[in-house]
Amino acid sequence: MSTSRVDRPLGRGRGIPEATVARLPLYHRSLMGFADRGVATVSSEELAAAAGVNSAKLRKDLSHLGSYGTRGVGYDVDYLVYQVARELGLTQDWPVVIVGVGNLGHALANYGGFTSRGFRIAALVDSDPARTGELVNGLAVQSLGRLEEIIDEADVSIAVVATPASAAQEVCDRLVAAGVTSILNFAPVPLQVPSGVDVRKVDLASELQILAFHELRKQMSSLAALPQLAAHPARPGHPAHPALAPRSEATG
Amino acid sequence: MSTSRVDRPLGRGRGIPEATVARLPLYHRSLMGFADRGVATVSSEELAAAAGVNSAKLRKDLSHLGSYGTRGVGYDVDYLVYQVARELGLTQDWPVVIVGVGNLGHALANYGGFTSRGFRIAALVDSDPARTGELVNGLAVQSLGRLEEIIDEADVSIAVVATPASAAQEVCDRLVAAGVTSILNFAPVPLQVPSGVDVRKVDLASELQILAFHELRKQMSSLAALPQLAAHPARPGHPAHPALAPRSEATG
DNA sequence: AAGTGTGAATTGATTCACAGCC
C-alpha cells in the first residue's frame, strides 16, 4: 500500500489501477516462465492459471495496458513480456540502497530475486561501525554517515529500510532529504513521508498474525461441530476491565 | 491475499472484513506502544495516527469487533489491546515450522518479531543434508524427511515456506497432507492448495517492481515538464522487442 | 465539548456475459 501517493490520474488513458499494478510483476514472472520453455503464445486462461488468478481478472488487467492480444488466438509471449516489462520500468536498471545489514538486510543482499530483475544493489549501509567494511555478496558495507553521498553519487531513488524499528523513521527522513522517492520498508513502524514519496511495507509479523486469525476461526468452527459447544472459557489473567459487558447494540 | 478461503460469513455479526483483519496487527502493535508508555486511554485520532491510517477507517474497523470505546473519551488501551489480541488469536502460542533455511530462512529464524508475538518456531527444516544439525538461533536444522513427523508431533498448523521456487509446490503439498492449514509463502510461485487452506505470500521482488512502476511515472512526469515534451517513442505495431533479461526464477 | 459508532454515499475492484474479431 502506498502510504503517500504519486499523482492521481496522470491523464491520458494511462491510469492503471493500483490492484492491477500489483499483479503485473506476477504476470511478468509467469510470462518469463513460458518464454523460457519456448512457448510462443498463451491464452488468458493459461497465463492466469500460471499466475494464480482468474482469467477475467487477467484480461481486464492487461486491457489497461493496451490491446496486446489477438482474438481467437491469445497473447504473443515475447511481445507481452516486453510490454509488461516496459510498463513496470524493468527495461532500465534501478540502483537500490539497503539500509540495515542485520539478518534481514543480509538475506536481502544475497537474495537473487532482486538483482535478476532490473534492480542492482548500489550500496549496503549500516550504522554499526563494527560492520562497515564487511563483505556481503561481494559488496562492502558502508557507514551510515555516507548515506547522502552514496545516494547522490549513485543517483539512487529506491531504498530498502531493514533497520530496527527505532531507527527507521530517522533513516527514512535522511533518505527522503537526500532524494529517495520510493521506499520498501521492513521495519514494523509506519513511516511518515512527504507527498510524492511512495512507501511499501513488508510486515512479516503481521502476515503471520493474519494467518493466525483465520486459523483460529478454523479451529473454533471444527470444535463447534462437537456437541460440547461454545463454552466461554473463563479468561484467566484479564487485564483490569473498565466498565464493559453492556452489549450496546441496537440503535440506528 | 488468501489464495484459498476459509469460510465466508461465519455467521453472527462476526464477519470481519478481510481488509480490517489485515490492519488489526497494526493496531495491536500501536496499542502495545501506548501501553508501554503508560498511556491509559487513546482517541481514535491518536491511535490512527500511530498506526498510519485515518481515524474514520480505524473506528469502522474497531466497530467490527464490538463497541469497545467510550463516547467522548476514547478507548481504554489495556482493554482494547486485549480485545484485539483475542480476535487475532494472540492469546495462544502458535508453533510454526520454517521450511528452507537459506538466507531468508535464516533471517526469519533470527527475526525477533515472530517469537515475541505469539509465535514459536517449532522447527527449522531443510532439504540439504549438509545443513541438518546446524544451529540457527539455538535450534537445530532438521531433515526434510522428518517433516510429517515434526508437524504431527508439535501439532503445527502454520508453516513458512522459504525454499527456492522449484521446491515450493512439493513442500506445500507435503505440508498440507500433514495437516498444515496456513502457509506463509516467500517463494515466488503461486502455491496451489485445497480449499480450507490459507496462503499468504510475501513477494520481495514484486514489491520493488511495484515501486519501480510508480518511480518511472514520477520520472516521466518530471521530464514531461520540460518544453521538449511527450515524445511518443514510436510504438511500432509489431512485436519488435528485445528479448529481455535472460535469467528468471531466482531462489531465496 | 469531545469523540465514538454507524448509516449513507462514494470510490474501487472483481466478476459476469457477450459482442466483435481472428
Add this chain to the structure above:
DNA sequence: GGCTGTGAATCAATTCACACTT
C-alpha cells in the same frame, strides 16, 4: 470455434457526516 476486450452488474472498502453518549 475460440478467445480477447469491455461495458454492465456486483461486491468490497473507504470516506463522509452526524446522531448519540458521556
